[in-house]
Amino acid sequence: MSRLEPESVLWNMLRGGLATRALALVADLRVAEALAGGPRDVVDLASEVGANPDTLRRLLRALASDGVFAEEEPGVFRNNEASDVLHRGDGWDDFAHLFGGSWLRAVGELDVCSDAPAFQRTHGAEFWSWLAEHADERAAFDRAMLQGWEPRVERLAQLEWRGDEVVVDVGGGNGSLLVELLRRQPGQRGIVFDLPEANRDEASFDDRIEFVAGDFFQRVPVGDVYVLATILHDWDDARAAAILRTIRSVAPPGARLLILDSVVPPGNEPNGAKWLDLLMLTLFDGRERDEAQWRALLGAGGFEPVSIRDGLIEARCR
Ligand SMILES: C[S@@+](CC[C@H](N)C(=O)[O-])C[C@H]1O[C@@H](n2cnc3c(N)ncnc32)[C@H](O)[C@@H]1O
Known part of the structure; x- marks a missing residue:
């Protein structure tokens, strides 16, 4: 593998904010959708999406230099594998x-x-x-949040299930995880619990799934299995423990807790969770946790770990 010059390592970080903003601008203009039919001249493209042609060309040229879109000939752009993802409709x-x-x-x-x-x-x-x-x-x-549910459902589906459980997806958002999980488990019922303003496609819910609106600092529905998918990383330790205690206060003694979140590894290897941690810090004072931090949090919330693996933490009531 070719090693980057130290200055290039820094440069790639320095320009990160520009890349983030450039990608947002072309996503908001739906440029990938406009290129779905094939390559187009940037002047024609800019007129359709409502952009200044010179600015759009410079945005696309920079993005293409990093592997999103491709400039086929001067001033003519097309989609590539990465820009196609922007008009796939999955978030x-x-x-x-x-x-x-x-x-x-x-x-x-x-x-x-x-x-x-x-x-x-x-x-x-x-x-x-x-x-x-x-x-x-x-x-x-x-x-x-529709993005990335498949591997999470896979992880859950590989666990041992009795088959007739009531599964409560706490902070279940759009409900896609529970819809898919229950599609594989015909005997189960499920509750998507979230704030009333969460958008969901209730047409995709069959009669085994209901949406319950509420605040997980106040109450959660009673169930056999509690799923917390990318919830606890949104909160600092005190509030994450408070969510666990709300669950613990209604959970029957044999209830299972399944947490879908990262376990930050030690060392210097690249790992998305180390950057996501800074986003959690920015947005809500939340955090990604390492194994010791997960153990401490579960204990403070009234649970004991059964297994702690990156992406899936299993626990039971203490
Ligand atoms: C990062 S999203 C995760 C959504 C879903 N679990 C997923 O993995 O796609 C966090 C969810 O927590 C919900 N949430 C935030 N505060 C809440 C509260 N006090 N009570 C219930 N849900 C809450 C949000 O509305 C949001 O849907």
């Missing part, structure tokens, strides 16, 4: 919108000694309340 364009919009503005306010999360200081409201006030952003967030 990546919404991720690009969020990362390069309200999140990037908050990243600009991240510092090392502030009490409130950078998102709150930037936008004047705590993340979830802000989303509740901005229906379009909330909808983009829920669509973005």
Whole structure:
């Protein structure tokens, strides 16, 4: 593998914010969709999507130099494998919108000694309340969460199931995880529990799944299995433990807790969770956790670990 010059390592980081913003701009303009029929001259493309042609060309040229879109001949662009993902309809364009919009503005306010999360200081409201006030952003967030559910369902489906459990997906968002899990387990019933403003496709819910609106700091429905998919990393230790205690207060003694979150490994190897951790810090003062931190959190919430593996932490009531 070719080794990067030390200056190139720094340069690739320095330009990161520009790449994030460029991707958001072309995602918002739906450029990948406009190129779905084949290569197009940038002047024609700009006129369709409503952009300045010179600016669009420079954005696409920079993105193409990093492997998103391709410049086929001067001023003529086409999709490639990476830009095709932006018009696949599974949330990546919404991720690009969020990362390069309200999140990037908050990243600009991240510092090392502030009490409130950078998102709150930037936008004047705590993340979830802000989303509740901005229906379009909330909808983009829920669509973005469609991305990546398949491997998580796979992990869950490989566990041993009795087959007749009531599964409560706490903070279940758009419900796609539970819909897929129950499709594989015909005897189970499920509850998607989330804030009332969470967008979901209830047409995809069969009569074994219901949506229950509520606040997981107040109450959660009774069930046999509690799933927390990318929930606890949104919260600091005190509030994450409070969510676990809400569950513990209603969970029957044999209930299982299944947490789908990262376990940050030691060492210097590249790992997405190490960067996602900084996004969690920016948005909500949340955090990605290593094994010792998961053990401590489970204990504070009234649970004991059964197994702690990257992506899936299993626990039972203490
Ligand atoms: C990162 S999303 C994860 C959604 C879903 N579990 C998934 O993996 O796609 C966090 C979810 O927690 C929900 N949430 C945030 N605060 C909540 C609260 N106080 N009570 C219930 N749900 C809450 C949000 O509405 C959002 O759907």
